[in-house]
Amino acid sequence: MRRSSINKFVLVPAVLLSLQSCFVAKDYTRPAEVVQEEFFRTDQLPQDSLTMAEVSWREMFTDPFLSTYIEEALENNIDIRIALQQMQMAQAYLRQGKAAYFPSLNAGAGVVHQELAANNQSLYGRSSIDQFELTADLSWEADIWGKIRSNEKALQASYLQSVAAHKAVKTELIANLASLYYRLLSLDEQLAITRQTVLNREQSVETIKALKDAGNVTEVGVQQTQAQLYRAQAVVI
Secondary structure, eight states, X not given: OHHHHHHHHHHHHHHHHHHHHHOOOOOOOOOTTOSOGGGOSGGGSOOOSOOGGGSOHHHHOOOHHHHHHHHHHHHHOHHHXXXXXXXXXXXXXXXXXXXXXXXXXXXXXXXXXXXXXXXXXXXXXSSEEEEEEEEEEEEOOOOSSSHHHHHHHHHHHHHHHHHHHHHHHHHHHHHHHHHHHHHHHHHHHHHHHHHHHHHHHHHHHHHHHHHHHTTSSXXXXXXXXXXXXXXXXXXHO
């Protein structure tokens, strides 16, 4: 009797340990005070209620031409399309993972047609036999060990990753396009200013030549003014 009781006491902890080892899905609990705020200087900065991540590019860039270019780029960019397809694929996998909580029903139907031999036709009274078969199977998996829940969390993380990748590609494309657009605007303004400078230099050359003819300036002044004109014309060309 003593030996049997000892076996019972040994068996119960062993069963509990085996059940505990099989359970792999545990809820994550964030440790308290992981980072000490006093070790960083950024905790003293004022916090704005609105961040750049919450501002739409339509509100940030109000130029109608730039908005048209951005819309066209987002529609035709290959990287954007690939990221969008990956996001839709991850979303489909996530829906499939959530469907694992529900029971599954499998149904099937079949027909067997058999032609009888001449010596068997008199036995059955007909030349052929048709057999119909209809089957159905209902199954449901209980998420005891957290397998379905862990799989759902992994698929959800993959979906969020695809969403973030799509946003990153989209943001990079918009930023590069806006930077090139405003750089072109800057170059156009510089070109307009340079052309106006060329006109002013041409007038200055005519003026300095008239002053030379009047004996007020020398040939050196004329050559200097013409050099400035040539320099401006070289920038335009």
